[in-house]
Amino acid sequence: xxxxxxIKKAYYLFLLxxxxxxxxxxxxxxxxxxxxxxxxxxxxxxxxxxxxxLSESDIIFSNYRGHAHFIAREANLDKMWAELYGKSRGTxxxxxxSMHLNDYEKNFIPTSAIVSTAVxxxxxxxFALKYKKQEGTVVCYHGDGxxxxxxxxxxxxxxSLHSLPIIFICENNKYAIYSHQNxxxxxxPIVDRAKAFGVSSIRISGNxxxxxxxxxxxxxxQIKKKSQPFLLECMTTRWRDHVGITIPELSKAEFExxxxxxxxxxxxxxxxxxxxxxxLIINKKVTTEIENAINFAESSNFPEESELYDNVLA
Numbered sequence: 001x002x003x004x005x006x007i008k009k010a011y012y013l014f015l016l017x018x019x020x021x022x023x024x025x026x027x028x029x030x031x032x033x034x035x036x037x038x039x040x041x042x043x044x045x046x047x048x049x050x051x052x053x054l055s056e057s058d059i060i061f062s063n064y065r066g067h068a069h070f071i072a073r074e075a076n077l078d079k080m081w082a083e084l085y086g087k088s089r090g091t092x093x094x095x096x097x098s099m100h101l102n103d104y105e106k107n108f109i110p111t112s113a114i115v116s117t118a119v120x121x122x123x124x125x126x127f128a129l130k131y132k133k134q135e136g137t138v139v140c141y142h143g144d145g146x147x148x149x150x151x152x153x154x155x156x157x158x159x160s161l162h163s164l165p166i167i168f169i170c171e172n173n174k175y176a177i178y179s180h181q182n183x184x185x186x187x188x189p190i191v192d193r194a195k196a197f198g199v200s201s202i203r204i205s206g207n208x209x210x211x212x213x214x215x216x217x218x219x220x221x222q223i224k225k226k227s228q229p230f231l232l233e234c235m236t237t238r239w240r241d242h243v244g245i246t247i248p249e250l251s252k253a254e255f256e257x258x259x260x261x262x263x264x265x266x267x268x269x270x271x272x273x274x275x276x277x278x279x280l281i282i283n284k285k286v287t288t289e290i291e292n293a294i295n296f297a298e299s300s301n302f303p304e305e306s307e308l309y310d311n312v313l314a
Contacts, residue, residue: 005213010048011270012282017044017071019286025245034086035097040068042239045266047072049212057136061122062111064099075103078296087300094303116146123155126164137223138166145176159229160198167219168231173238194231201231209266237261
């Protein structure tokens with residue numbers, strides 16, 4: 001666990017996520033990227049803040065919108081891009097694409113395209129850690145849409161019943177595809193319902209990286225004292241469509257909400273806190289790393305036809 005918020009590293013990771021996804025947008029219509037993409041633009045502060053609070057022994061369960069989680073965990077960027085390109089040197093040898101990233105060396109468990117499927121898996125992993133008396137906290141990212149699934153609440157109940165070392169990170173952008181939270185449930189119920197299951201829960205507004213860092217750090221401190229589950233409902237705004245690179249068709253109120261989020265972009269706020277020389281160095285580093293990752297992807301081969309069915313399970 002890291003006790004101090006590192007502004008320079010936060011800015012670097014945030015910028016790396018933002019520039020990576022902007023590059024995905026730039027390249028997407030060239031057909032070089034071989035899978036659908038779910039972009040994290042607008043939500044990066046959560047992944048960065050959470051990841052900066054973690055230790056190497058902590059375990060990440062992500063979801064189909066996982067680019068930010070993967071990059072913030074400092075997982076292998078070269079292999080991520082190779083996976084986007086469908087190449088054999090990708091995280092799943094080019095067979096999984098954007099929605100199925102993994103990096104076992106970083107304790108980043110393979111992701112799934114199916115909503116909420118990682119939630120019971122994460123709970124099971126936390127149960128195993130406690131059963132085996134091993135170190136580490138499980139972090140389970142999910143969206144507000146996952147809370148519409150029954151298995152989510154069953155998992156919270158199990159985690160609470162067994163006092164498991166897990167933090168549920170709810171990235172609440174208020175939309176399950178295009179259905180607003182208000183059309184799916186009454187009175188913003190996620191935190192109150194989680195508390196009813198005995199899971200300590202708080203809502204974090206403002207979409208600020210340090211706020212997510214502080215909240216995650218506090219959860220980990222308490223988990224180390226006494227194993228117990230937490231839920232952090234992280235309020236955020238997604239700037240692009242649910243899937244793909246397009247800008248969503250918006251009502252006036254929705255448009256104003258996104259414009260307000262852009263005007264309060266925490267990437268800009270982090271940059272203001274750094275010396276100009278540091279900003280220039282970090283920007284150059286990010287540009288180089290993305291260029292190198294794309295070159296790695298483009299110079300990699302596609303999988304051989306002979307391995308079409310290897311490691312493909314149903």
